[in-house]
Amino acid sequence: MAEGVKLSDEQRIDWLRLIRSDNIGPRTFRDLINHFGGAAAALQALPGLARRGGAARPGRIATREEAEAEMKAARARGIVFVALGEPDYPLRLQMIDDPPPLLAVRGNLAILNRPLVAVVGSRNASAAGAKFAQALAHDLGVAQFGIVSGLARGIDAAAHRGSLATGTVAVLAGGHDRPYPPENVDLLESIVAEGAAVSEMPLAWEPRARDFPRRNRLISGLALGVVIVEAARRSGSLITARFAGEQGREVFAVPGNPLDPRAEGTNGLIKQGATLTTGAADVIAVLEPILGRGIEVPPAREPEAVGPAESEPGEDERARIVALLGPTPVAIDDLVRLSGAKPAIVRTVLLELEIAGRLERHGGALVSLV
Amino acid sequence: MAEGVKLSDEQRIDWLRLIRSDNIGPRTFRDLINHFGGAAAALQALPGLARRGGAARPGRIATREEAEAEMKAARARGIVFVALGEPDYPLRLQMIDDPPPLLAVRGNLAILNRPLVAVVGSRNASAAGAKFAQALAHDLGVAQFGIVSGLARGIDAAAHRGSLATGTVAVLAGGHDRPYPPENVDLLESIVAEGAAVSEMPLAWEPRARDFPRRNRLISGLALGVVIVEAARRSGSLITARFAGEQGREVFAVPGNPLDPRAEGTNGLIKQGATLTTGAADVIAVLEPILGRGIEVPPAREPEAVGPAESEPGEDERARIVALLGPTPVAIDDLVRLSGAKPAIVRTVLLELEIAGRLERHGGALVSLV
Numbered sequence: 214m215a216e217g218v219k220l221s222d223e224q225r226i227d228w229l230r231l232i233r234s235d236n237i238g239p240r241t242f243r244d245l246i247n248h249f250g251g252a253a254a255a256l257q258a259l260p261g262l263a264r265r266g267g268a269a270r271p272g273r274i275a276t277r278e279e280a281e282a283e284m285k286a287a288r289a290r291g292i293v294f295v296a297l298g299e300p301d302y303p304l305r306l307q308m309i310d311d312p313p314p315l316l317a318v319r320g321n322l323a324i325l326n327r328p329l330v331a332v333v334g335s336r337n338a339s340a341a342g343a344k345f346a347q348a349l350a351h352d353l354g355v356a357q358f359g360i361v362s363g364l365a366r367g368i369d370a371a372a373h374r375g376s377l378a379t380g381t382v383a384v385l386a387g388g389h390d391r392p393y394p395p396e397n398v399d400l401l402e403s404i405v406a407e408g409a410a411v412s413e414m415p416l417a418w419e420p421r422a423r424d425f426p427r428r429n430r431l432i433s434g435l436a437l438g439v440v441i442v443e444a445a446r447r448s449g450s451l452i453t454a455r456f457a458g459e460q461g462r463e464v465f466a467v468p469g470n471p472l473d474p475r476a477e478g479t480n481g482l483i484k485q486g487a488t489l490t491t492g493a494a495d496v497i498a499v500l501e502p503i504l505g506r507g508i509e510v511p512p513a514r515e516p517e518a519v520g521p522a523e524s525e526p527g528e529d530e531r532a533r534i535v536a537l538l539g540p541t542p543v544a545i546d547d548l549v550r551l552s553g554a555k556p557a558i559v560r561t562v563l564l565e566l567e568i569a570g571r572l573e574r575h576g577g578a579l580v581s582l583v
Numbered sequence: 584m585a586e587g588v589k590l591s592d593e594q595r596i597d598w599l600r601l602i603r604s605d606n607i608g609p610r611t612f613r614d615l616i617n618h619f620g621g622a623a624a625a626l627q628a629l630p631g632l633a634r635r636g637g638a639a640r641p642g643r644i645a646t647r648e649e650a651e652a653e654m655k656a657a658r659a660r661g662i663v664f665v666a667l668g669e670p671d672y673p674l675r676l677q678m679i680d681d682p683p684p685l686l687a688v689r690g691n692l693a694i695l696n697r698p699l700v701a702v703v704g705s706r707n708a709s710a711a712g713a714k715f716a717q718a719l720a721h722d723l724g725v726a727q728f729g730i731v732s733g734l735a736r737g738i739d740a741a742a743h744r745g746s747l748a749t750g751t752v753a754v755l756a757g758g759h760d761r762p763y764p765p766e767n768v769d770l771l772e773s774i775v776a777e778g779a780a781v782s783e784m785p786l787a788w789e790p791r792a793r794d795f796p797r798r799n800r801l802i803s804g805l806a807l808g809v810v811i812v813e814a815a816r817r818s819g820s821l822i823t824a825r826f827a828g829e830q831g832r833e834v835f836a837v838p839g840n841p842l843d844p845r846a847e848g849t850n851g852l853i854k855q856g857a858t859l860t861t862g863a864a865d866v867i868a869v870l871e872p873i874l875g876r877g878i879e880v881p882p883a884r885e886p887e888a889v890g891p892a893e894s895e896p897g898e899d900e901r902a903r904i905v906a907l908l909g910p911t912p913v914a915i916d917d918l919v920r921l922s923g924a925k926p927a928i929v930r931t932v933l934l935e936l937e938i939a940g941r942l943e944r945h946g947g948a949l950v951s952l953v
Contacts (some may be wrong), residue, residue, distance in 0.1 A: 345841055469840050471837060480861050
């Protein structure tokens with residue numbers, strides 16, 4: 214079942230350096246690996262890319278010493294780094310658009326490859342909502358599902374509590390040394406006894422507001438489906454539901470009284486097609502057939518390098534592509550069409566701009582200049 | 584728009600006598616009219632039918648004096664009897680399986696042919712549920728829908744209250760002189776100011792438990808759709824929802840917290856396909872296209888009499904058909920097949936048994952001996 218190849222220690226250090234460098238997110242990481250054939254070559258190429266991309270100030274590249282220090286500190290805390298494509302990397306997470314190249318896992322690694330269900334919801338949960346979440350997580354746990362959530366107050370904490378004995382996964386928005394919120398630190402310790410805590414951020418990373426929506430893609434990405442227990446309009450839980458939809462995961466929502474603002478989001482999800490959920494049976498009925506089908510994962514392999522000859526843009530081409538960009542998001546397909554350049558060339562120019570900190574990526578393959 | 588022919592005073596008296604006679608429900612009434620061509624002929628035939636059906640004791644036939652007295656009392660109270668097929672008879676109600684032959688209406692008759700929506704739910708409503716029902720009825724009223732409900736405590740009363748100004752219809756389980764529950768008598772008086780109260784029962788009929796589910800078919804039958812606001816499992820509101828489904832009416836349900844037993848019924852309805860409803864817009868979105876389509880009603884006409892020659896069973900046939908019947912419900916189609924008799928003959932024998940008080944009709948054209 215476990216496919217994929219383990220990175221060498223050397224490669225793992227390079228991967229960590231690359232993902233910890235400025236302007237490198239999961240998507241850029243993948244593009245770089247695809248382009249240069251490996252992290253070591255990408256690290257070497259970074260300064261040149263940033264220069265050609267027109268970086269005002271070259272981004273910082275994580276040093277080998279920093280990466281080794283993070284590895285060592287993690288090891289001391291019992292945290293392992295699982296790399297994309299390795300046998301232990303969660304299969305479903307591997308299939309999202311922007312899987313973290315390295316996942317720092319504390320606790321029971323094996324739980325990540327069990328069938329997982331996310332249970333999330335409001336921080337200011339009602340007593341009924343929290344009670345429901347805990348019971349639902351318990352019942353799904355008894356049915357052999359691991360429970361993923363975000364360690365937040367309210368629904369998340371209740372979901373973890375309901376599944377401590379059967380196995381639960383807390384996905385952190387910050388690093389393992391900065392669990393949030395502080396009041397749930399004891400809960401986190403109970404979680405890692407049987408389950409696990411995971412993070413894509415550096416150990417000491419203090420989570421910022423925008424790290425929470427980013428983290429939510431991992432909650433849905435790890436799971437077969439996401440149950441939203443309570444959610445106000447425009448709440449973080451709805452972001453998780455949106456990610457779940459984009460990632461092709463099942464979305465479940467618990468109904469509530471229309472006069473309760475905490476039910477606005479969940480009732481809205483049901484109207485949009487989420488499965489109305491009043492208990493574990495509703496979730497199991499949808500997920501069991503999916504489990505039966507198994508997961509098809511493309512065989513993991515070291516990506517092949519694309520020769521510079523094929524994808525190195527000329528100065529003209531670069532200028533033409535940059536000229537097409539502005540503050541308004543534009544589709545990458547349109548850039549290819551309008552510039553007349555090969556897709557590989559356009560991707561290279563975008564990579565340069567990104568590493569120079571000048572490009573912003575939006576959903577749906579849209580990009581804009583910063 | 585208003586089609587159909589008015590009954591003569593004489594015919595109306597005969598209709599009232601026939602429907603007020605023992606063992607005659609709306610379905611039997613229709614069968615008798617179809618068979619004998621009119622109420623007067625049916626009344627004459629009743630004793631013979633009951634005898635042939637093997638009545639232990641012949642059922643009571645309402646006298647002309649009784650019918651005239653009921654007419655007179657009704658007139659004194661401002662109540663009119665609208666007969667099936669008359670121009671004022673509610674078009675949608677005419678299309679259900681078992682429309683009341685005579686509908687006693689108090690108040691504003693015209694409201695019955697406006698587009699109506701039923702809003703029903705638990706008697707022991709939550710404060711939030713009652714508030715929601717009242718607001719929903721108000722908003723639907725503003726959108727030109729009349730609101731139908733059952734005058735019960737809780738959700739029904741709230742729905743009437745929310746639509747007093749725009750028009751609301753109370754369907755009574757008993758007679759007009761026995762409104763139930765007593766605490767809503769004042770509300771009823773406010774209802775008939777702008778809207779109406781309707782009943783198929785004699786004026787002084789004290790409603791029994793089984794009259795409430797029977798009444799519920801009229802609530803759904805009058806309406807384009809039924810909104811269930813709160814409903815426990817196995818509650819009367821779910822009976823109304825079932826009637827609505829059988830009658831081809833839209834079913835709407837208001838979601839609630841799964842831990843609230845009053846939401847068990849409504850959440851269940853949504854799972855089964857009812858439209859999740861959090862406000863009037865959800866109802867209007869479904870009903871507006873239906874309104875646009877108009878209603879197709881078969882032209883009302885006096886049914887033609889079937890000659891006795893064609894449908895008078897011989898003794899053999901009668902015995903054969905009765906022998907096929909027992910306490911277990913059996914399909915009328917099967918009776919035709921197994922007896923080898925013509926459908927018209929089978930229907931006549933069933934009519935005789937029914938009038939003799941020996942037949943019970945179940946849903947789906949099933950019958951059994953009492």
